Amino acid sequence: MGVPKRKSSKQRGRQRRAANEKLEAPVLVSCPQCRALIRPHHLCPECGYYKAREVVAAK
Structure with a gap:
């Protein structure tokens, strides 16, 4: 198994992690009903539609 020749500095480890x-x-997609931007697989807050049917009555 390989063994480090020198101690790796804090900066090098932090740069790798950063x-x-x-x-x-x-990630946003457009609602097929009203074209508002929504998160995928979520109910549209503007029109209340999800997968081409109304789930919640629109405000």
Whole structure:
């Protein structure tokens, strides 16, 4: 098994970790009924539709 020749610095470990800890924008799709932006597989808050049928009455 390989053994490190030198102690790895705190900076090197933190740089490696920082590449995977970034924030990402939420994924949005358009509602097929009203074209509002919604999260996929969620009820549309604008029109109350989910999968081509009204689940909640619109406001």
